[in-house]
Amino acid sequence: MRDFIIAPSILSADFARLGEEVDQVIEAGADWIHFDVMDNHYVPNLTIGPMVCKALRNHGVTAPIDVHLMVNPVDRLIPDFIEAGASMITFHPEASHHIDRTLQMIRESGCKAGLVLNPATSPDIIDYVIDKLDMVLLMSVNPGFGGQKFIPSTLKKLRRVRKIIDDSGLDIRLEIDGGVSARNIRQIAEAGADAFVAGSAIFNADDYKTAIGQMREELSKADPV
Numbered sequence: 001m002r003d004f005i006i007a008p009s010i011l012s013a014d015f016a017r018l019g020e021e022v023d024q025v026i027e028a029g030a031d032w033i034h035f036d037v038m039d040n041h042y043v044p045n046l047t048i049g050p051m052v053c054k055a056l057r058n059h060g061v062t063a064p065i066d067v068h069l070m071v072n073p074v075d076r077l078i079p080d081f082i083e084a085g086a087s088m089i090t091f092h093p094e095a096s097h098h099i100d101r102t103l104q105m106i107r108e109s110g111c112k113a114g115l116v117l118n119p120a121t122s123p124d125i126i127d128y129v130i131d132k133l134d135m136v137l138l139m140s141v142n143p144g145f146g147g148q149k150f151i152p153s154t155l156k157k158l159r160r161v162r163k164i165i166d167d168s169g170l171d172i173r174l175e176i177d178g179g180v181s182a183r184n185i186r187q188i189a190e191a192g193a194d195a196f197v198a199g200s201a202i203f204n205a206d207d208y209k210t211a212i213g214q215m216r217e218e219l220s221k222a223d224p225v
C-alpha cells in the first residue's frame with residue numbers, strides 16, 4: 001500500500017488566525033501544509049507570499065510546507081520562498097520560460113521541486129524533465145479559487161501520469177489539488193494519487209480531526225492501480 005499524504009490548503013483557513021489554524025490541522029493529523037500563492041496575473045486572485053511562509057515557521061510550524069506557486073513569472077519568487085522555509089515548491093510550466101532551469105534552481109537549494117498541470121495541460125511535458133521532479137501536481141479544478149467541483153476527466157489523467165511515474169522507477173509523488181473530499185478521495189487514490197490537497201473539505205468542517213479521519217478511513221479502503 002502507498003503511504004498517503006493529506007495536505008490541507010490554507011486558502012480556506014481563517015487568515016486572521018492562520019498560525020492557530022495550521023497548528024490545529026497538524027494536531028488533527030495533517031501531514032503537510034499546502035500553501036497557495038496567487039498573483040492576480042497568472043490566476044484571477046491574490047493571496048499570500050514568502051513573508052507569511054516565514055511567519056508560520058517563526059510561529060513554530062515544523063511540518064513540511066508545500067508551496068504551490070500560481071504566479072507568472074515564477075523564477076524571481078523562488079529564492080524568497082526557499083529563504084522563508086518552503087519544503088517543496090511546485091509551479092505551472094506556462095509560468096517559466098525555462099522549465100528545466102527553474103526545476104534545477106529549486107532542487108539546488110535543497111527544496112523538493114514539482115510541476116503543476118492544469119486540467120487542460122498535457123502530461124507529455126513530464127517526459128523531458130522527469131529526472132528533475134520530486135512531485136507532479138495535477139489540478140482537478142482550474143486554479144485560482146477554493147471550493148470548486150472536482151473535474152472528472154482528471155481521473156484518466158491521474159492513471160496516465162501514475163503509469164509514467166511507475167515506468168520511470170523514480171521516487172516522485174503524485175499530488176491532486178481541487179475538489180477533494182472524503183466522498184471522492186478513495187476513487188482518486190485508486191486512479192494513482194498519493195498526496196491529497198483539500199481546502200474547503202477540511203477547513204469548512206466543524207471538526208478537522210473528524211474530516212481528516214474520514215479521509216484516512218476512505219484511503220484505507222483504496223485499492224490503488
Ligand SMILES: O=C(CO)[C@@H](O)[C@H](O)COP(=O)(O)O
Binds near residue numbers: 144
Ligand atoms: O490551488 C488551489 C486552487 O487554485 C487549491 O489548493 C485550492 O485551495 C483547493 O481548495 P479546495 O478545492 O480543496 O476547496
Ligand SMILES: [Co+2]
Binds near residue numbers: 034068177197
Ligand atoms: Co493549490
